[in-house]
Amino acid sequence: MVKTQFDINVFGILRTIRAFLPHLRTQPPVSNIPPTILNISSIGGLHGYPSNSVYCATKFALEGLTQALAAEIAPFGMHAAVVEPGNFRTSFLSGTVSAGTANLAPALQVYEDTVAHKARAAFAEFDGRQLGDPVEEAKRIWEYAAGEGMFVGKGRRLRLPLGSDTGKVMRELSEE
Template structure:
């Protein structure tokens, strides 16, 4: 039987590639997009339902949206929470209102759509929730701290949710892409996504990183088509995942793999070097 995918941000980048991959495998897609008029021609077909989807919607609106989404094809097998953006700049340069908007779009909107979808997924007794995180959830990077913090938050609640929803036959995975050759870095300054500068940071790693974001566009190592292939295979138990244990993290990209290896080494070093420290703080019964 074909699967039904609900993909937010399905009109561009990784979301679009995943939608096209699913369709090529005979699945159906609910393309949740902010601007239906901008949906590419390849998604205008009978096995795609295009729904207007706004991350700023409150919980009541999300609940109504979820009803419409499930009515489109009668079920949703894979809920892909992909839409989001990056607010860039050093932590001191970040502004409170822009930081709150970053968290509302990347974290709270994801929570709202999950809350709206879960009653329906529980009712059907199955489903996979794919939450898009990032290599930035494995470590905070200069001039990317606020964005990374949103991805840390996604990792935290997804890990908790995995245990909570398992009794209902629902699973979840944290997808951790590195830098892929999409339009994500095309124009960082667009839409007030770049914090105002503080002169004191000129010549430091924070502003070097800031200047490199746009220069890196088009040179990212990751192929979005291959990322989409792996995501589909994870959900379908096919390809590289056939017969393989399903872990809660799905790292994509050699850059993510490298950072993950370094993090595991750092954690092992910390737990070993500070063993006397962490053992010293319990009550002596």
């Protein structure tokens, strides 16, 4: 499970960037918007959650990769940003080890009645009932990429937090 998570969430993205970067460096801006690489992270890339440590570790890695990439490609007139979605109504929380889509560590009896056990129960309870609307999330990502909607005339930024829960976590982290 650990290797699969890193292969998908970190190494797959890194390989894709490396394959496309030579072509992107030769692209002119479109409507004054620089060629942009958007990496999809997570609220889990900002804060580690019990029973979700490997997934969070991959998203922390993606945060660092994107931050460094943004500085590396800026001299070419390019931009990189990391999208940080919070909890949006998807089946993310129902991933299973047997299906190869595990987003949670396997349940272990030794963790019964701990914060990790309670987190697993909460994930199962909220799966598919998260507050965020994935259609609205996709619209915001498109608006950012195209410089439209709420992003008209706004500068490019490294992080694009989506969802009130992500904003709350960012504020809490800034106060630590």
